[in-house]
Amino acid sequence: MNVVNHVLKATSYKVTSPFGMRTLTIGGKTTTSMHYGIDLGPRVEVISPARGKIIEVRTTVKESQTAEIIAKAITSLYRGNYVFIKHGNVVTRYVHLAFGSIPTRIKVGAIVEKGEVIGTVGNTGYSTGPHLHFEVLEGSKQVDPAIYLTGQKNFVDYYDIIPINREGMPTLKVNVQQLNYRKTPNGDRIGTLPQNIVLPYFGKSPLIGGYEWAEVLFENQIVYCAIHPEWNSINIPFKVQEVEKSINTTLSNGQIEVTVKTL
Secondary structure: OOOOOEEEOOOOEEEEEEEEEEEEEEOOEEEEEEOOOOEOOOOOOOOOOOOOEEEEEOOOOOHHHHHHHHOOOOOOOOOOOEEEOOOOEEEEEEEEEOOOOOOOOOOOEEEOOOOOOEEEEOOOOOOOOEEEEEEEEEEOOOEOHHHHHOOOOOOOOOOOOOOOOOOOOOEEEEEOEEEEEEEEOOOOOEEEEEEEOOEEEEEEEOOOOOEEEEEEEEEOOEEEEEEEOOOOEEOOOOOEEEEEOOOEEEOOOOOOEEEEEEO
C-alpha cells in the first residue's frame, strides 16, 4: 500500500487484515463477520493524520488481560486501549494501543496536530497479536480506511466553530410595529423591520433626506433605517470602545464615545 496520509511512524505498512468480510479463528472459535477497519503494522508509534479533537480515550487495559478478555468474551474491553479523533470531515479510531503508550495530554477535548503521537501499536483487548486496528467514520458510516491512507480521499483539519457573541455590541431596538429599511440611506424601501427586534448597530450616516440613518445587520445583510426617538432606540454598552465599519461618525451615550472608523 502506497501510504500518503500517515497514521504510523513508518515508511512501509503491513496490512494484516483489510476492510470487509472476514473469517477469523480466535480463542478456538471461528466466526465470519464484517471487519469495519484495517489492521496495520509494524509495532511503532501511532500518529494523527491531521489536526483533530480527541473525543474518546481509554488507557487502562493491560496486555496481560488479553487472554482473559478473549476467553471470557468481555465485549466491553474488546477495543483494549484506544483513541478516537474528530477531524474536519471524519472521525478516526485507533484501537488495541499499548498500555502506558498514550501520552497524558491525550484527553477528551484536547487538540492534536498532524503527525502528533497519540500512542503505540499494541496487543490489548480482543487481539491475536500486535497491530493497529484503524477505522474511519464518515458521519455514522464506517468506510474503508485505505481510501484515506492512499490519498484517494484526504483528511480535513479540525477547527472549533466559535459562535459570535454579540453581547456588549451596540444595538438598535425597533419600537414601532413596522419600520422601513433600505439598502442605502437614499435608496428605495426594500422591507420593514418587525417591532421589538434588536439588531447589531454599526453607526449612523450624516443627515440625508431629513433623517440620520442607522447601519444595522438584518437577515445577514447590512441595511439602513431612519433614526427617530419614537421609532427606535440605540444602546451603546460602556465596554464597547471601538468598532470598525465603513462610515465615519462618533456615537455617545453619555458614558463613552464610540469612534466608527472608515476601513
